Amino acid sequence: MKNFALGKYVPFDSLVHRVDPRVKIFATIALLVAIFLPQETYSMTFLVEGVLFLLALTLLFISHVRFRDILLSLRSLWFLVIFLLVIYIVVPKKENVLGIAWNLNGWIVYWDAFAEAGKIVLRLVTMIMVTMVLTATTKPLDLTYALEWYMTPLKVVRFPAAEVAMTVSIALRFIPTLLEDASRVMKAQASRGVDFEHGRLWQKITGLTALIIPLFVSSFLRSEELANAMECRGYDPRKKRTRYRTFRLHVRDVLGLLLVAAILAGVIVLLAMHIDLFALWGIHAL
Amino acid sequence: MPITFRDVSFTYAAKTPFSYEALKGINLQIDEGDFVAIVGRTGCGKSTLIQHMNALLNPSQGCVEIDDFHNDSDKKKRTKKVKPLRQKVGMVFQFPEYQLFEETVEKDVAFAPKNFGMKPEEALQKAHEALGEVGLDESFYTRSPFELSGGEKRRVAIAGILAASPEFLVVDEPTAGLDPKGAETMMDLFRSIHEKGTTIILVTHDMDLVLKYCNKVIVIDDGEVAEITTPDHLFDVDVERYSLQSPLLFSFASSLLKGGLAIERDQVSDVPSLAKEIARCIR
Ligand SMILES: Nc1ncnc2c1ncn2[C@@H]1O[C@H](COP(=O)(O)OP(=O)(O)OP(=O)(O)O)[C@@H](O)[C@H]1O
Ligand SMILES: [Mg+2]
Numbered sequence: 097m098k099n100f101a102l103g104k105y106v107p108f109d110s111l112v113h114r115v116d117p118r119v120k121i122f123a124t125i126a127l128l129v130a131i132f133l134p135q136e137t138y139s140m141t142f143l144v145e146g147v148l149f150l151l152a153l154t155l156l157f158i159s160h161v162r163f164r165d166i167l168l169s170l171r172s173l174w175f176l177v178i179f180l181l182v183i184y185i186v187v188p189k190k191e192n193v194l195g196i197a198w199n200l201n202g203w204i205v206y207w208d209a210f211a212e213a214g215k216i217v218l219r220l221v222t223m224i225m226v227t228m229v230l231t232a233t234t235k236p237l238d239l240t241y242a243l244e245w246y247m248t249p250l251k252v253v254r255f256p257a258a259e260v261a262m263t264v265s266i267a268l269r270f271i272p273t274l275l276e277d278a279s280r281v282m283k284a285q286a287s288r289g290v291d292f293e294h295g296r297l298w299q300k301i302t303g304l305t306a307l308i309i310p311l312f313v314s315s316f317l318r319s320e321e322l323a324n325a326m327e328c329r330g331y332d333p334r335k336k337r338t339r340y341r342t343f344r345l346h347v348r349d350v351l352g353l354l355l356v357a358a359i360l361a362g363v364i365v366l367l368a369m370h371i372d373l374f375a376l377w378g379i380h381a382l
Numbered sequence: 383m384p385i386t387f388r389d390v391s392f393t394y395a396a397k398t399p400f401s402y403e404a405l406k407g408i409n410l411q412i413d414e415g416d417f418v419a420i421v422g423r424t425g426c427g428k429s430t431l432i433q434h435m436n437a438l439l440n441p442s443q444g445c446v447e448i449d450d451f452h453n454d455s456d457k458k459k460r461t462k463k464v465k466p467l468r469q470k471v472g473m474v475f476q477f478p479e480y481q482l483f484e485e486t487v488e489k490d491v492a493f494a495p496k497n498f499g500m501k502p503e504e505a506l507q508k509a510h511e512a513l514g515e516v517g518l519d520e521s522f523y524t525r526s527p528f529e530l531s532g533g534e535k536r537r538v539a540i541a542g543i544l545a546a547s548p549e550f551l552v553v554d555e556p557t558a559g560l561d562p563k564g565a566e567t568m569m570d571l572f573r574s575i576h577e578k579g580t581t582i583i584l585v586t587h588d589m590d591l592v593l594k595y596c597n598k599v600i601v602i603d604d605g606e607v608a609e610i611t612t613p614d615h616l617f618d619v620d621v622e623r624y625s626l627q628s629p630l631l632f633s634f635a636s637s638l639l640k641g642g643l644a645i646e647r648d649q650v651s652d653v654p655s656l657a658k659e660i661a662r663c664i665r
Contacts, residue, residue, distance in 0.1 A: 107399055277480075283438045284481035287473040288542060289465060289497025299497075306493070309483035313528065 106232045108160045113233045116349045117242035123356040124230045127152075130363040131222050138194070138211050138382055139374050144363060145218045151359075152225035159233045169224060177217050184209035193382050236268040241341055259333050266322070274315065281310045385412040385435055385471075385550065389444035392430055396442060404430040406605040407444070412598075414549075417573075417582045419592040419613070422602035423625035428585045429476065431602065432552045435583070436471040437464045448550075469498045472548030476555050478539035482527040487513070487538050490527050494546040505545070512545035513538070516571055533564045540568075544575065551575060552583040557591065569595055590629045592616070594652045601626070614648040631656060 112120075131148055135141040156166060185205050194207035234242075244261030251257050282292060290303040365371070374380070392405040404427045412418050420428050433439040434446045437453045440460065446453040451467045454460045461467070475481070484490035491509035496502060513522060516537040522530075527538055536556070543551065553572065557565035569591055576582045586592065592599055593613045601609040601616070603624050609616065617628040617636075628636075635650045638660070645659040 280475070281481060283433065284473075284475050284478065286438060287436060287468055287475075288481070288494035289468055289546065291465065291497075306481075306483050310480050313483075314480050 105235055106161055110159050112159045115352050116343055117234045117238040118245055119349045119352050120230050120234055121242050124226055126356045126360045127226045130360050131219050133363055133367055141215055149222045152222050155229045161232045180213040180216055184212050237265050240265040277314055281307055383449040386447045390441045391443040393442045404605055408607055410607055414581050416598050417576050417596045418598045419596040420585045420600045426602045427605045428602055429554055435552055436468050436473050469546050471550040472543040474540050474543050474553040479535035486524045487527050488523040491542045491545050494542055498546050508545045512541040516541045533560055550581045554585045593629050
């Protein structure tokens with residue numbers, strides 16, 4: 097139950113970990129945009145996506161994310177790959193440029209189907225890896241503080257940025273506690289003969305109520321206690337709060353920003369100016 | 383049939399940056415008919431240890447044998463069917479009141495026996511017996527477990543384990559948070575269950591209880607067995623080392639002994655027995 101490969105913080109003190117969370121959020125969004133900007137030809141798409149893929153892989157490597165965890169988080173994509181392939185094969189595009197893969201008694205399948213599916217899968221894989229860099233190297237709390245920073249301008253329109261950030265960080269803080277509670281209640285009920293793994297369907301359902309009801313009860317108790325404790329310590333959502341964590345930009349942050357901005361700008365320029373690098377090099381690619 | 387730990391080690395979150403070795407090479411045996419205390423400082427691994435007794439945790443190394451059940455670190459050697467074991471070894475957790483979920487007290491108590499294959503009427507019968515044992519009368523049967531007091535909830539939870547008629551009863555700090563009178567009632571309950579032939583394994587921080595009720599003490603320190611002894615010898619060793627404190631009663635008896643009063647210290651388990659010993663000596 098505790099194995100979320102995606103979104104799990106990896107405690108380590110790497111360069112990527114030390115980058116300011118606000119910069120990381122911005123960089124993630126910028127890279128995601130770069131990933132999903134369409135390029136004109138297949139060759140350009142795969143070139144750009146390939147470079148971004150390698151970049152994400154390098155960042156994950158620097159962040160000391162284990163290779164196994166990367167594979168685990170990509171595992172569920174298999175289904176999607178097959179699904180996409182089937183769709184593109186059954187419903188071909190109007191214009192196909194890559195030629196015919198096979199022709200079985202009039203059932204024509206173009207290579208384009210595979211290229212299209214491959215394009216989407218490569219984008220999704222890179223997207224997952226880029227977000228993984230963010231979540232693996234940034235503590236959830238830092239993430240919420242950074243988000244709060246981004247939401248601060250919205251305070252002008254009375255958007256409760258601080259409260260939202262507080263709510264999110266409390267929710268995040270209590271996920272492990274909830275999991276711990278769940279495992280404790282599961283153990284207690286297993287001692288009373290509940291079999292959460294085997295057993296008939298009906299038994300599993302009663303087993304589930306035996307798990308969920310105590311969880312609800314303890315969560316309500318806990319939230320009440322937390323609210324009381326916060327009030328006792330003078331928490332007032334409307335007051336302006338100073339903070340323990342202050343963000344300050346370092347050289348590495350600026351460099352990171354510049355790098356990501358350069359990448360995004362490069363991708364946009366390629367797209368806007370209809371540049372085909374392969375053609376420039378004198379290669380005719382599709 | 384005893385419970386035997388052979389070289390048991392256990393690591394939490396193995397193979398991650400958070401891995402923590404909570405048990406290191408535990409060897410011990412708990413015999414049928416024992417009233418054993420497991421003591422040691424906070425975080426030394428007591429709760430981890432007892433969860434190996436009904437296979438809620440599987441050892442990372444070594445083996446726990448309970449009758450013919452093998453809770454082995456090697457999956458292939460491990461006994462598959464855990465239900466009979468969990469009926470045989472009843473486990474009451476720290477703050478068991480958080481496991482209640484049924485609409486009525488009697489239903490909640492009958493939950494375990496039903497899971498272990500008893501017919502509904504039979505289970506209800508068992509539940510009523512168990513509730514009687516923990517001192518809750520008929521007026522409680524149809525109340526909601528959520529509207530009871532903390533102490534009553536705990537008694538319901540303990541009844542919920544007793545109703546499955548375990549041969550071993552493992553209780554993790556059952557007296558934590560109870561008033562002194564309530565704690566004593568609770569412990570007397572365990573004593574009466576013990577007298578009916580159930581082996582009791584008690585995890586506690588209260589040395590007075592150890593002295594008064596147990597015939598054997600296992601001291602755990604930093605995931606290892608530090609001492610296995612009897613309560614009246616335990617306080618002869620330097621227990622402060624393990625963050626334990628000799629009961630006042632015991633220190634008092636020791637001082638009397640040192641002062642020349644020939645009391646027999648192993649007869650002293652609570653205030654009345656001490657008074658009796660003193661009376662015997664000065665007569
Ligand atoms: N689920 C878990 N994951 C990681 N470490 C754990 C987990 N549960 C316990 N530990 C660690 O294992 C050690 C032993 O814990 P355990 O609960 O067995 O202690 P204990 O002797 O029962 O303490 P207490 O007297 O406070 O109940 C502790 O240091 C604890 O931090
Ligand atoms: Mg404990």
